[in-house]
Amino acid sequence: MVLLASLRSSPLRQPSRAARLAFSTSSTLMQPLTVDSLNSQLQTVQYAVRGELAIKAETYRDQLRSENHNLPFDKVISSNIGNPQQKGLDQPPITFTRQVAALTEWPALADLAPGVFPADVVARAKELQDEIGSIGAYSHSQGVPFIRKNVAKFIADRDGHPSSPDDIFLTAGASPGVSLWINLLITNPESGILIPIPQYPLYTATLAQHHGRAIPYLLDESSGWSTSPESIETALAKAKEEGTTPKALVIINPGNPTGALLTAPTMTSLIRLCEKHSLVLLADEVYQNNIHDKSQSFVSFKKLVRDLKSEVPLVSFHSISKGVSGECGRRGGYFELVNVGEEVRALVYKLVSVGLCPPVSGQIGVDSMVRPPKENSASYALWKSETDAIHTALASRTKIMAQRLNALPGVSCVESPGALYLFPKITLSAKALEAAKGEGKEPDAFYALGMLDETGICVVPGSGFGQKEGEWHYRLTCLCPGVEEYVGKLERFHAKFVQKYGSA
Amino acid sequence: MVLLASLRSSPLRQPSRAARLAFSTSSTLMQPLTVDSLNSQLQTVQYAVRGELAIKAETYRDQLRSENHNLPFDKVISSNIGNPQQKGLDQPPITFTRQVAALTEWPALADLAPGVFPADVVARAKELQDEIGSIGAYSHSQGVPFIRKNVAKFIADRDGHPSSPDDIFLTAGASPGVSLWINLLITNPESGILIPIPQYPLYTATLAQHHGRAIPYLLDESSGWSTSPESIETALAKAKEEGTTPKALVIINPGNPTGALLTAPTMTSLIRLCEKHSLVLLADEVYQNNIHDKSQSFVSFKKLVRDLKSEVPLVSFHSISKGVSGECGRRGGYFELVNVGEEVRALVYKLVSVGLCPPVSGQIGVDSMVRPPKENSASYALWKSETDAIHTALASRTKIMAQRLNALPGVSCVESPGALYLFPKITLSAKALEAAKGEGKEPDAFYALGMLDETGICVVPGSGFGQKEGEWHYRLTCLCPGVEEYVGKLERFHAKFVQKYGSA
Known part of the structure; x- marks a missing residue:
């Protein structure tokens, strides 16, 4: 009751020193906020696309800023998420979209910068x-x-x-x-x-x-x-x-x-x-x-x-x-x-x-x-060439990547007709499975972590999406430029992995 | 089992006509999606700021587009929501904010429109x-x-x-x-x-x-x-x-x-x-x-x-x-x-x-x-005058509105030192309470609906925020330009309401 009474200060009056002491005694009883005191259901939420590997990739990205980074790669490639305009990837924004956006942000621009924006954008x-x-x-x-x-x-x-x-x-x-x-x-x-x-x-x-x-x-x-x-x-x-x-x-x-x-x-x-x-x-x-x-x-x-x-x-x-x-x-x-x-x-x-x-x-x-630009409008030609280039690059890269992945021992990959990803299946040797178990990892997470550590390429283990019992996959996006260099890295990593752990 | 079997068509094979007929028979059993089949907890959600009055105000706004709208006002004033840049209200965007936004939308603008953007914005x-x-x-x-x-x-x-x-x-x-x-x-x-x-x-x-x-x-x-x-x-x-x-x-x-x-x-x-x-x-x-x-x-x-x-x-x-x-x-x-x-x-x-x-x-x-513009930067003077004007307008309007509302019979209004709103208390006569009951409305919703119908001013009844049992309020924003005309409308409506229903 003393504590309660001490709270009865008017909102405009400073609590007395005694009251403050009483409070500060009570504060030692205060429980810190722990995960256990929060909605337990939310702790079961899993979202692998931005999970352990993505967080580790960010650490590597920070590390690369130092000259003596001592990492076996010089860039991190975020193939874990369908994020076409991310740094290091190559899908540029559509100019029309950005011009319209810029003008709606600051409408005075149309008059202040005459001739800069195409007529249909204005x-x-x-x-x-x-x-x-x-x-x-x-x-x-x-x-x-x-x-x-x-x-x-x-x-x-x-x-x-x-x-x-x-x-x-x-x-x-x-x-x-x-x-x-x-x-x-x-x-x-x-x-x-x-x-x-x-x-x-x-x-x-x-x-x-x-x-x-x-x-x-x-x-x-x-x-x-x-x-x-x-x-x-x-x-x-x-x-x-x-x-x-x-x-x-x-x-x-x-x-x-x-x-x-x-x-x-x-x-x-x-x-x-x-x-x-x-x-x-x-x-x-x-x-x-x-x-x-x-x-x-x-x-x-x-x-x-x-x-x-x-x-x-x-x-x-x-x-x-x-x-x-x-x-x-x-x-x-x-x-x-x-x-x-x-x-x-x-x-x-x-x-x-x-x-x-x-x-x-x-x-x-x-x-x-x-509502993309209409044919014959001022913006159409550029829009057409930009969007054609995106479609062409993605189609060709998806095809090349699937073919090259399919050529690897123990890897099979459905040639995807749509979306932005490939989801190759990897068969892993008993030795690899054992090694994964030893590190407390799902086998495909173990493989993907190895890939990240060796090549800087960040993918998402199939276990993050669900897969048949006893099968292993990973998802990677088809958004990275320089497909030759990129697939080369995947190939060299896989060869090394197979050399170390044997084929299945 | 027939129905189940008929589903076993390969994904690449068109279901047979018989199968389709079997399905279309089953479809007559399909239950439509009703509110009762959805999360009942969500039906209890109430959000008065965009509730009945706001929806009615939108209807009036549409109606005003027709020449023979037959409404006793010529514009709807959305005082229900703290939305400073809304059409008809008067808080302009800060130029600095919008210039930065436009340039990040289309970075090429800095070169294409030289001299248009202040140096600190660039x-x-x-x-x-x-x-x-x-x-x-x-x-x-x-x-x-x-x-x-x-x-x-x-x-x-x-x-x-x-x-x-x-x-x-x-x-x-x-x-x-x-x-x-x-x-x-x-x-x-x-x-x-x-x-x-x-x-x-x-x-x-x-x-x-x-x-x-x-x-x-x-x-x-x-x-x-x-x-x-x-x-x-x-x-x-x-x-x-x-x-x-x-x-x-x-x-x-x-x-x-x-x-x-x-x-x-x-x-x-x-x-x-x-x-x-x-x-x-x-x-x-x-x-x-x-x-x-x-x-x-x-x-x-x-x-x-x-x-x-x-x-x-x-x-x-x-x-x-x-x-x-x-x-x-x-x-x-x-x-x-x-x-x-x-x-x-x-x-x-x-x-x-x-x-x-x-x-x-x-x-x-x-x-x-x-990170607003720094003193002595190219954008500072404009930023200062824009933000000063906003503060001044809001402070003066809040003060005038509170004073005028307090002068009305049966209305009392705390003079608010902060935020964007006033929350006047209204006392309502037994006759007004009866009339509200007759229409199945909370008394303050009844008052606010009357205000909307007469003046086009949309406010939020106090019942949407909660209030002491037996008290009635409404919330209105202090964002409307032309405070004289605006408060005049509120005053005339209140006088008419009191005339009709008597004072409490």
Whole structure:
């Protein structure tokens, strides 16, 4: 009671010395903030893309700044993350996107630097400014209505089916949308969501965060990482046996980390499967513009759901971080709701409104992605040559890398038609497995750490994405320039590793 | 089994017509996605700042575009949200901030438009670019290390105590940081967090989202919305009786919606209270640069915690959305950890890494806020005149509005020394209460809706922030230009309302 009474000082009166002493005695009882006192569920979150290897790579990068770094490489190559514009990688920003961005940041530039900006850029920036006003203001929580209209038109043109701006939610990259939907769908700790294995670890991380269960289904490496409805049915049956209530199916198309591209017949089967099991379809389509194989093309789930007149609730995610845009740091993206009613949409709106609005510069990035320069406009030729160069470099590099990796003993690599990655399988000798165990590492993490230590190349072990029991992979991006030097490093490391640990 | 078998089509084979028919039969059983099938906890989330009134205001704004709108006003004034650069409001962006932003968007501009940018802007942009590389790349998940260094220096200069870049986490505005910490602190459904009443509804909304309990403590309107440790002790005792485990204390200083500024003695008592009860102190200090009363000054909790050598774990939030920056749409902010150990920091890092990184343009906005132009630099004079004008306008408008509101019958309004808002109390007649009840509205929502319908001014009812039982308020921002016309509208509406419903 003494302590309590001593607290009863008026807010404007300094506590007495006695009171302060009483407090400082009590403060010795104060518990420090420890991990154990925090949400235990969050401690289970794993996100390998920025995990142990990425942190070690950063340490090496710092070390390289000193002249006597004593490292066997002179640069760190971040192949762990699809971050096209990162230092040392080679995907340049699209000039049109950046010119529009610069003019909306400081509109006076159009007059202060006459002739510096192409006419279509000036017109575009003015149009955006008239609609948005200052980009320093919060926008509509769902995103600027005008930009949502442009997104809807982009989708309608792509699919041949109408799209409504009311069903578009602009987001800070695809991730917050995925996280929101997982939060919405997990109604209790028994709720589960079907996740491909291998998967992009955002899904399992977000499920852990929201106390939900992952229901893993295996992709088939032997058929180019194809998605099989049978495998999903097997996973569903197992989940139900375990008391899990399946709520949604996640499909990543083109695949991450696999690069696989779904065919329309498979997609049809998957839509039917969602109908049968009343699942929401969460379609991660952020790599839709990264198709390297010209004989194949991307088909959206929206198009097929409408073609089939299916009533499956679909949420489709897109982003400016990938594709030729590659504007990861801007944080822009959107999701479209299909077969989702007014009441649910209002709930989604309420939830996004708590976060106020997605970054306006990201929203403008979305606008530039869905409305590239028109043919015959002043910016078109440059835009065309820039985007062609990006597609060509990525396609050629992906092909060369897959071929060279496939030529290595104990390595096999599906030639990926899409996305930004390869996901080679590595077979490891008993000696290598033993050595990994000795260091308390997963075998593929052991291999990847060795690669980082020897070459400065940072990849992500397959265990971070999930893989079949007893198999080992790693994911690397196809974004590094100088493919010859780069693959050479991988080859020399692998040869040395095999020499040391033997082949499997 | 037939249905299951029919799914076993190879991913490359079109399902047979029979299979498709089988599926389409099953699809009639598919349940539509309803709110009831989603996370029920999320349905309890309330966020009045963008609630019913804001949505109605948008409808009016659309309606005004038609010539025969038949509305008794010619513009909607959004006084519901602290959004200084919104259309129709009058806080312009800081030129320095926007020039730096434009140059980092398109660095070639420095050469293409020589002489257009002041020398210090060119140097600043180049420095940022050398550190960051392309702003289109994901940065470090915790924020660009160089910018975190600058934030740490800003804090150290402000407080006279060291700050480490490792303890700074850059965020997309303050909200995601608050949400992350509430998520961390809610370990089970009995966990609670002390929230001031009235509060900024982000707190209760985020608590609802993360299945936690709000422990409300009352601010004292009669002493200028002061915070009293006694009131917090009372709330704590009640919470413990109800089986709630208190985890943290939220303090908003300067206050939102109240505008109150804490004194150092009160802050000392609050720190001691956190020590006594082992509470984490969550200090929302986003209005630290919005002080209108020159006789008062902002003191950070970081300074006092260090002055007192307290071991209270403190998370302090700041943002570029308020102050003279007002860059809401850019989504920039940070939180600093104080007395938080390495292990907890690593957990926080892991969680933010799942979201990849805060928007880089927001991070650059933070840099411009913590490193404004130096005296004698080319940009200083303009920066000084712009920021002085913002401070002066806000201080004078806040004062005039409070005085005029206080002159109205049945209205009393604390003269706010800080932040962007006023929170007048309105007393309502029995007839008004009856009329509100008849329309199924809270009385202050009824009053605010009447105001919107008559004047086009959109405010937020006090019930959205919480208030003492039987009291009614509303929050309005002090951001509208033309204070005479603006307050005139409020006065005429109030007179008419009193005429219709009588005084209390």
